[in-house]
Every structure is written in C-alpha cells, then in structure tokens.
Amino acid sequence: MTKDKKGLSALFSAKYRGRTASYTLVILAYIILEVMRASGNLSSLFTSLLVPVTCYIVAAIGLNLNVGISGELNLGQAGFMSIGAFTGICVSGRLAASVPAVPRLILAMIAGALLASLFGFIIGVPVLKLQGDYLAIVTLAFGQIIKSLITNMYLGFDENGFQFSFVENTCKLVPGGKMLLNGPMGATGTQRIATFTVGVILVLVALVIVYNLMYSKSGRAIMAARDNRIAAELIGINISATKMLAFVVSAGLAGAAGAMYGLNYSTLVPNKYDFNTSILILVYVVLGGLGNMTGTIISTVVLVLLPELLRSLQDYRMLIYAIVLIVIMLLTNNEWVRTRIKLLQKSLSGGRKASAGKEDGKEAA
Amino acid sequence: MQFISYLINGLGLGSVYAIIALGYTMVYGIAKMLNFAHGDVIMIGAYIAFFAIMNFGLPLIPAVLLAILACTVLGVVIERLAYKPLRQAPSLAVLITAIGVSYFLQNGAQLLWSSSTKVFPAVLPSGSLQIGDLSVSWLTLITIIVCVLVMAVLTLFISRTKTGRAMRACSEDKGAATLMGINVNFIISVTFAIGSGLAAIASVLLCSTYPSVYPTLGSMPGIKAFTAAVFGGIGSIPGAFLGGLLLGIIEILAKAYISTQLSDAIVFAVLIIVLLIKPTGLLGRKLSEKV
Numbered sequence: 001m002t003k004d005k006k007g008l009s010a011l012f013s014a015k016y017r018g019r020t021a022s023y024t025l026v027i028l029a030y031i032i033l034e035v036m037r038a039s040g041n042l043s044s045l046f047t048s049l050l051v052p053v054t055c056y057i058v059a060a061i062g063l064n065l066n067v068g069i070s071g072e073l074n075l076g077q078a079g080f081m082s083i084g085a086f087t088g089i090c091v092s093g094r095l096a097a098s099v100p101a102v103p104r105l106i107l108a109m110i111a112g113a114l115l116a117s118l119f120g121f122i123i124g125v126p127v128l129k130l131q132g133d134y135l136a137i138v139t140l141a142f143g144q145i146i147k148s149l150i151t152n153m154y155l156g157f158d159e160n161g162f163q164f165s166f167v168e169n170t171c172k173l174v175p176g177g178k179m180l181l182n183g184p185m186g187a188t189g190t191q192r193i194a195t196f197t198v199g200v201i202l203v204l205v206a207l208v209i210v211y212n213l214m215y216s217k218s219g220r221a222i223m224a225a226r227d228n229r230i231a232a233e234l235i236g237i238n239i240s241a242t243k244m245l246a247f248v249v250s251a252g253l254a255g256a257a258g259a260m261y262g263l264n265y266s267t268l269v270p271n272k273y274d275f276n277t278s279i280l281i282l283v284y285v286v287l288g289g290l291g292n293m294t295g296t297i298i299s300t301v302v303l304v305l306l307p308e309l310l311r312s313l314q315d316y317r318m319l320i321y322a323i324v325l326i327v328i329m330l331l332t333n334n335e336w337v338r339t340r341i342k343l344l345q346k347s348l349s350g351g352r353k354a355s356a357g358k359e360d361g362k363e364a365a
Numbered sequence: 366m367q368f369i370s371y372l373i374n375g376l377g378l379g380s381v382y383a384i385i386a387l388g389y390t391m392v393y394g395i396a397k398m399l400n401f402a403h404g405d406v407i408m409i410g411a412y413i414a415f416f417a418i419m420n421f422g423l424p425l426i427p428a429v430l431l432a433i434l435a436c437t438v439l440g441v442v443i444e445r446l447a448y449k450p451l452r453q454a455p456s457l458a459v460l461i462t463a464i465g466v467s468y469f470l471q472n473g474a475q476l477l478w479s480s481s482t483k484v485f486p487a488v489l490p491s492g493s494l495q496i497g498d499l500s501v502s503w504l505t506l507i508t509i510i511v512c513v514l515v516m517a518v519l520t521l522f523i524s525r526t527k528t529g530r531a532m533r534a535c536s537e538d539k540g541a542a543t544l545m546g547i548n549v550n551f552i553i554s555v556t557f558a559i560g561s562g563l564a565a566i567a568s569v570l571l572c573s574t575y576p577s578v579y580p581t582l583g584s585m586p587g588i589k590a591f592t593a594a595v596f597g598g599i600g601s602i603p604g605a606f607l608g609g610l611l612l613g614i615i616e617i618l619a620k621a622y623i624s625t626q627l628s629d630a631i632v633f634a635v636l637i638i639v640l641l642i643k644p645t646g647l648l649g650r651k652l653s654e655k656v
C-alpha cells in the first residue's frame with residue numbers, strides 16, 4: 001500500500017472519503033439538532049424520535065456489516081436487539097440504587113453488547129456453515145426463538161438476590177423487590193436514562209468499529225470471502241472465522257443499540273422485536289446501499305421519519321410508505337434509470353474519475 | 366390413542382402449511398426469489414371468501430372459486446408490476462420489493478376493511494368421525510384430503526403437461542429454456558398464478574380452523590410455511606409437502622406434550638437442527654459450486 005497523504009487532505013483522499021462523510025454527517029446533524037432543541041424549534045414528536053433513530057442507525061450499521069460487507073442475509077437482527085434491550089434493562093434495574101445514570105447506561109450497553117455477541121457466536125457456529133437463503137432462514141428462526149423465550153421469562157430481584165422462572169411466574173419477592181422481566185408484559189417501570197448525546201456517541205463508536213474493521217486485513221478478508229468464497233479459501237483465508245467476526249460484531253452493535261432503545265422507554269414488550277423489526281432494519285440497509293455506512297445513516301433517518309412526516313395523511317401513511325418503498329426499489333434497480341443516473345454523475349463530475357463509493361465496499365449493485 | 370389423534374391434528378395443520386409452502390417453493394424454484402408477500406395473498410383470499418359468503422350469500426364452492434380467481438389475478442398483477450422489472454436485479458432488491466408489496470397489501474386491507482377481526486363463517490361441516498376410540502373432526506379430514514388432491518393434481522400437471530415441462534425446464538436453466546422456445550415470462554406468470562390460487566385454497570382451510578379474519582392474518586402462517594418450504598428443501602415440490610406436514614405435526618406435538626407457549630420456539634429449533642444435519646433441507650438437492 002502507498003503511504004497515506006499527510007494532513008487535512010488525507011481526510012478527503014479516496015481511502016478516507018467515505019469515513020469523513022459519515023463522521024461529518026453525524027456530528028453536523030447532532031450540532032444542528034441540539035441547537036434546534038435548545039432554541040425550542042424541535043417539536044416534541046421529533047424530540048421523542050431522537051434516541052430511537054440513533055438506536056436504529058447503530059443496529060442498521062451492524063446489519064450492513066453483516067449483509068453488505070460480509071454478504072450474509074441476516075433476518076434476525078431484532079433478536080440481537082432484543083437480547084441487548086432486556087439485558088440492558090436488567091443491568092440498569094439492578095444497579096439503579098448504586099450507580100448514577102450515565103455510567104449505568106454505558107454499563108447496560110456494554111452488557112447488552114457482550115451478551116448479544118455471545119449469542120451471535122453461539123448461533124454463528126452452526127449458521128455460518130450454511131449459505132444463502134438457508135442462512136437467512138436460520139437467522140429468522142433464531143429471532144423467533146429469542147422472542148418466544150423472552151416472552152416466557154420472569155426475572156425479579158430483591159434483597160436476597162435474583163429470582164428466575166420460566167413459562168410460569170413463580171418469583172416470590174419480599175417487599176421492596178422489583179420484577180425486571182414480566183413474561184409477555186416485558187419490562188415495566190424502567191428508568192428512562194437514555195440520552196441523545198450518548199446515542200450519537202454510540203453511533204460514532206459504531207462507525208469507528210465498523211470502518212476500522214472494514215479497512216483492516218480482516219475486513220479485506222471478509223470482503224474477499226463475500227465476493228468469491230472458493231477463491232478466498234484458496235489464498236488461505238479462514239472463511240468461517242472471518243464471517244464469524246462480522247457476524248459477532250454485527251450482533252454486538254445490535255445488542256448495544258437494543259440496550260439504548262430499552263432504556264429510552266418505561267415499558268418494553270418482547271413482541272416489539274419481532275420479524276417485522278428485523279425486516280425494517282434490513283430495509284434501511286438495502287435502501288441506503290449495501291456496504292455504504294453513510295447511506296445507511298441517511299436512509300434510516302428518512303425511513304424512521306417518513307411515517308411521522310406522513311402523519312397528516314392519517315390512515316394512508318403506511319400505504320404510502322409501502323408504495324414509496326416499492327417505487328424506490330424499482331427505480332434504483334431499473335437498468336434504464338441506472339444508466340441515466342450514471343450519465344448524470346459523469347457529466348456532473350466532469351473529467352474527474354467518479355470513484356467515490358467504490359471505497360465503501362460493494363455498492364447496491 | 367391420544368397420540369394418534371394429535372398426529373392426525375398435526376397432519377391437518379401441516380396440510381395447510383404444505384399448500385402454502387407449495388406457493389413459496391414453486392416461485393423460488395422458477396423465479397429464484399423469496400416471495401414475502403405470499404402470506405398476504407392468503408389474507409386477501411380469506412377476505413374475498415368471507416365477503417363472498419357473508420355479503421353475497423354464495424355457497425362454499427363458488428365462494429372458494431371466486432377467492433381462487435381473485436388471488437390468481439392478484440398474484441399475476443403483483444408479479445407483473447413489482448417483480449418483473451427487477452428480473453435482472455440482485456435478490457436482495459427483489460426481497461425488499463416483496464416486503465413493500467406485503468406492507469402494501471396489509472395496509473390496503475386495513476384501509477378497505479378496517480383492522481377489526483371478522484369471524485369467518487363455519488362453512489365446512491363440523492362434528493367428527495368416530496373410528497373406535499378415535500375421533501377425527503371432519504374439518505381435519507377435509508383439509509388432509511384437499512391437500513393430497515392438490516398435491517396429486519400439481520404433480521400430474523408438472524410431470525405430464527407441456528406447461529409443466531416448461532416450468533421444470535425454466536427451473537433448471539432459464540437461458541437454455543428460452544433457446545428452446547419457451548416463453549419464460551409466461552411461465553413465471555403461470556407459477557405465480559398457481560401459487561396464489563393455492564394460497565386462496567389454504568386461506569379457506571386456515572380460516573375454517575381458526576375462524577378470524579384480520580389484515581395481518583397471513584404473516585405467521587406465511588413465515589411458518591416458508592420455514593416448511595426450507596425444511597423440505599426449497600425449490601422441491603415433494604419437499605414442501607413433506608416439510609409442511611412435518612412442521613404441522615411437530616407444532617401440534619410440541620403444544621400437546623411440552624408447552625403451548627414455547628411451541629413456536631420448538632418448531633424453529635427443530636428447523637435449525639435439521640438444517641445443520643442436512644444443510645439443503647430434507648429433499649433439497651446439493652448443487653456443486655464452481656470457481
């Protein structure tokens with residue numbers, strides 16, 4: 001590899017352009033939103049969406065690592081979010097009396113990320129032996145299993161320690177004790193400690209992790225394994241290990257995002273993380289462009305806000321959302337439209353080689 | 366005795382899954398896409414049958430035929446408008462479009478017919494058949510018979526007719542099929558038509574067993590049937606049949622002997638284990654990979 005350019009200009013070199021764009025976008029958006037909020041220009045609806053948007057962005061960045069960079073269709077990202085969310089809620093609930101809010105939030109996210117990664121590893125061992133649609137269906141099944149298990153879990157804690165039961169609630173807590181998980185009711189009475197600032201920091205951390213992974217030796221190995229499994233194996237890449245790395249990191253990010261999400265609401269039911277949530281996150285990723293993190297951030301923000309912006313259309317909003325989704329997919333994947341866009345890009349960039357986007361791995365080809 | 370009656374109930378539920386799974390597997394075999402909107406075609410079929418019986422007072426058979434006709438047309442229209450322009454696109458793009466279609470159908474149904482649950486009329490004979498100690502409800506028997514009939518007719522169609530042969534050719538190699546003078550677009554439309562028609566039959570059987578009609582009715586049976594199709598080896602018609610039946614039996618046995626709440630988790634856990642032992646499903650073919 002050639003020596004990196006020094007100074008500011010290095011930030012805009014082909015290698016770093018994608019990263020610089022992502023970080024700048026997130027930081028700028030954060031500053032603008034904080035200024036708007038401080039000056040009272042942000043409606044309460046948008047304020048309430050700030051934290052969830054950051055959570056979805058982190059989960060989507062993780063999924064993009066899995067689907068875009070590693071090339072494995074994962075239909076169970078919500079399962080990992082669910083593990084993270086309920087782990088985070090339990091950790092936060094247990095430490096509520098002894099640890100102040102922000103460190104507790106961070107601890108909860110770390111715990112959520114670790115447990116989700118662990119599950120990612122356990123499920124990854126068998127899953128990554130499969131390919132294509134079979135892998136997709138196993139991740140789907142995994143998401144359903146997690147939802148089903150958490151729906152039947154009861155966890156309470158009092159001065160004598162934790163009490164756990166399954167399917168039927170047999171926890172007998174002494175007065176002063178608290179139920180952390182309530183089966184199908186999920187978690188109730190959670191302290192809402194998630195903040196937008198921590199959310200944005202989480203997004204930045206996720207970006208740092210994913211970009212560093214993407215441009216490292218392991219990242220190149222992951223992409224090689226995606227593009228041609230057999231050829232990658234021939235040059236000595238351990239396919240299972242590289243795919244596992246992407247899968248576990250992706251699960252961990254979803255876990256951290258889930259913990260953040262769970263601690264943003266006072267109640268959270270396990271049904272929140274069903275198949276539709278997995279699909280929703282996948283839609284963010286595909287629409288933003290496979291392997292393109294900046295695209296993921298933009299599409300997540302747009303698609304989370306779109307149903308809210310269409311609120312004035314009332315009952316028609318989800319219908320319009322569906323139509324917008326179909327039309328975008330048809331337009332961006334239509335050969336005629338694609339050639340027009342390419343021509344337009346060429347004429348805009350003049351003689352300069354339009355190489356942007358290539359660095360971000362695979363485009364939504 | 367108890368066990369045998371569970372087994373028969375499982376076969377009944379499995380028959381419904383099998384009929385839905387046939388739709389998934391045929392579309393996958395020929396168009397190489399996961400049609401996520403298939404579950405919602407079932408829902409539309411259920412609404413059509415419901416209105417045909419309740420509002421127009423049609424008897425069962427014409428109502429079912431009407432539902433089949435409506436779903437067939439719907440399936441072909443969806444394919445033409447949403448999937449055909451994406452024939453050359455990557456499979457993920459098609460998947461997302463299918464999800465969009467699924468949202469569209471669910472929300473369209475909610476707008477047209479409201480989200481409140483409607484009670485599906487009991488049109489199939491109730492009561493049960495007594496064989497010694499064993500009692501089998503007519504509904505279960507009819508479901509199983511319909512499934513076997515569907516399977517038999519479909520197998521004959523695929524193996525004996527000219528269109529069926531063309532379908533097999535398309536699933537082997539679309540390029541070569543085109544060179545042989547087969548109209549691939551027409552064959553794909555036929556596949557969607559058959560799959561959607563089967564979805565309408567499944568909807569009536571499903572709603573006779575669980576008599577409520579609502580806009581998201583198709584989601585869970587859709588996911589289960591998709592699982593069944595993969596279980597049996599996606600793309601394989603006997604595989605979808607076998608996968609559907611086994612899934613139904615496992616679900617009913619898990620509900621009866623282990624736990625009602627955990628039955629879904631058990632069904633999906635069994636699926637994962639089967640895929641680990643046989644990575645291409647029970648009857649799936651292993652394709653060798655070339656560099």
